[in-house]
Amino acid sequence: MRKYISFFRIRFVNGLQYRSAAYAGIVTQFAWGFMTLLMFWAFYKSDMKSFPMTFEQLSSYIWLQQAFLSLFMAWLFENEIFAAITSGNIAYELCRPINVYNMWFIRNVASRLSKVVLRSIPILVVGAFLPSPFGISLPVNWVTAIFFIISLTIGFLVLVAFNMLIYISAFYTVSPIGIRILSVSLVELFAGAVIPIPFLPNGIKVIFELLPFASMQNAPFLIYIGNSDYKNAIFSILLQIFWLVSLIIIGKFLMKKALRKVVVQGG
Amino acid sequence: MKLYFRYCSIILRSQMQYKSSFFMTVIGQFLISFSMFVGIYFMFQRFNRVEGFSYSEVLLCFAIVLTSFSIAECFVRGFDTFSGTVSNGEFDRIMVRPRNEIFQVLCSKIEFTRIGRFLQAVIIFFYAIPASQVLWTFDKIATLIFMIVGGVCLFSGLFIIYASLCFFTTEGLEFINIFTDGGREFGKYPLSIYGEGVLKFFTFVIPFALVQYYPLTYLIGRTSIKLYILSPLFGVLFLIPCYILWRFGLRHYKSTGS
Numbered sequence: 001m002r003k004y005i006s007f008f009r010i011r012f013v014n015g016l017q018y019r020s021a022a023y024a025g026i027v028t029q030f031a032w033g034f035m036t037l038l039m040f041w042a043f044y045k046s047d048m049k050s051f052p053m054t055f056e057q058l059s060s061y062i063w064l065q066q067a068f069l070s071l072f073m074a075w076l077f078e079n080e081i082f083a084a085i086t087s088g089n090i091a092y093e094l095c096r097p098i099n100v101y102n103m104w105f106i107r108n109v110a111s112r113l114s115k116v117v118l119r120s121i122p123i124l125v126v127g128a129f130l131p132s133p134f135g136i137s138l139p140v141n142w143v144t145a146i147f148f149i150i151s152l153t154i155g156f157l158v159l160v161a162f163n164m165l166i167y168i169s170a171f172y173t174v175s176p177i178g179i180r181i182l183s184v185s186l187v188e189l190f191a192g193a194v195i196p197i198p199f200l201p202n203g204i205k206v207i208f209e210l211l212p213f214a215s216m217q218n219a220p221f222l223i224y225i226g227n228s229d230y231k232n233a234i235f236s237i238l239l240q241i242f243w244l245v246s247l248i249i250i251g252k253f254l255m256k257k258a259l260r261k262v263v264v265q266g267g
Numbered sequence: 268m269k270l271y272f273r274y275c276s277i278i279l280r281s282q283m284q285y286k287s288s289f290f291m292t293v294i295g296q297f298l299i300s301f302s303m304f305v306g307i308y309f310m311f312q313r314f315n316r317v318e319g320f321s322y323s324e325v326l327l328c329f330a331i332v333l334t335s336f337s338i339a340e341c342f343v344r345g346f347d348t349f350s351g352t353v354s355n356g357e358f359d360r361i362m363v364r365p366r367n368e369i370f371q372v373l374c375s376k377i378e379f380t381r382i383g384r385f386l387q388a389v390i391i392f393f394y395a396i397p398a399s400q401v402l403w404t405f406d407k408i409a410t411l412i413f414m415i416v417g418g419v420c421l422f423s424g425l426f427i428i429y430a431s432l433c434f435f436t437t438e439g440l441e442f443i444n445i446f447t448d449g450g451r452e453f454g455k456y457p458l459s460i461y462g463e464g465v466l467k468f469f470t471f472v473i474p475f476a477l478v479q480y481y482p483l484t485y486l487i488g489r490t491s492i493k494l495y496i497l498s499p500l501f502g503v504l505f506l507i508p509c510y511i512l513w514r515f516g517l518r519h520y521k522s523t524g525s
Contacts, residue, residue: 178291
């Protein structure tokens with residue numbers, strides 16, 4: 001366990017070095033968040049009754065999405081992992097007395113967390129001071145807040161577990177770019193990054209909610225804005241746990257299978 | 268020009284070496300813009316109109332912006348990845364060759380995979396053109412073509428600005444993405460829905476509304492101001508300040524070594 005913790009620390013501190021990139025990113029994200037809100041505002045003004053939540057709730061949702069973007073962006077990959085697989089450097093990693101799946105998992109968690117530490121707080125603070133209904137509001141009570149934090153953590157891990165499957169797919173196809181773009185655009189759509197899942201038509205919504213992708217950002221953000229009552233919140237957290245465990249099991253299984261017949265190309 | 272086509276065919280052939288990867292990327296590009304389309308579709312399942320624009324009118328707007336963006340991104344991609352060219356010293360090689368720098372950067376990269384996005388736009392056109400109930404007279408067709416041409420020039424100009432700033436910073440500046448990717452993302456709706464302030468900004472600072480919103484209102488018959496047919500030409504004029512910035516940056520260029 002200790003080696004994983006120190007590995008985590010190295011990656012995390014390493015990620016914190018890119019401060020100016022983070023500040024530039026924050027500006028971009030603010031503009032992005034604002035434009036998204038203005039877009040929804042136009043729909044809201046056209047037809048308030050069809051809006052599935054209050055506008056304050058939507059604002060909170062959008063700012064949370066921007067603040068925790070680095071936790072849930074599907075296209076944020078560690079390119080070195082892909083490079084290690086295609087170039088054959090994976091051989092070195094296999095020599096080490098560690099589990100490759102666990103190490104890659106930790107590596108993704110660490111670099112994403114370091115990004116979110118730099119970016120989330122400024123966005124949340126400024127978001128809190130924006131005039132209503134465009135600002136972010138506090139959760140209704142502390143129970144909701146606790147549920148939110150639990151759900152946020154699991155949701156983040158679900159996304160990383162899913163991304164692990166994409167890394168592993170590189171063992172099976174020599175050029176991983178295609179699968180990468182394909183799966184990323186699917187995740188973005190199904191996870192509610194394009195438009196929040198409550199905005200979908202009712203029939204499709206039910207299916208979307210059960211897929212693993214809804215267990216990523218959708219679950220914690222909906223808990224935060226109070227869109228789901230306690231019973232629903234507990235249900236969605238249980239669903240998240242189910243998907244997290246399944247994705248990790250699938251990932252570990254596929255990894256094992258891939259490593260058994262791995263062909264290291266070149267010398 | 269002949270040289271350019273030679274470059275085109277070389278790049279196309281080299282990209283075709285990895286056929287499965289190429290087609291997967293094309294499909295991926297298609298899917299990315301498809302999820303944008305699905306986003307619009309779902310919103311209009313719930314809401315009938317936005318700021319007076321109907322579903323088919325928004326789709327027409329989306330298809331126009333997507334077409335211009337995909338063409339610009341395909342051919343001007345060299346500028347989009349320019350920070351890499353500067354930081355790895357590749358640009359020094361370009362400087363010593365006896366050809367125009369812009370021409371060479373244009374030739375350095377052509378992304379044929381963007382045809383995935385383009386196809387998406389074409390399909391949406393097939394739906395939106397009849398559904399929008401526009402009477403396609405000569406002036407309307409001209410407006411549509413001008414909008415696409417203006418859009419291609421505008422996005423190209425933005426990519427050139429992005430590249431020019433790399434002369435000063437070496438690293439690419441992420442905030443320009445607000446205008447390039449953001450223009451594609453938020454340009455799917457007519458710019459007026461974002462309110463007065465945004466519309467003014469995109470009229471006077473970056474002439475995006477002049478290639479998108481104003482001619483669109485003429486196209487769908489909301490106004491009859493003939494001048495709006497020609498407003499996309501501002502997108503072409505936009506290339507002039509971009510070119511000046513490029514020249515200015517070029518004079519400031521210091522090699523990073525290799």
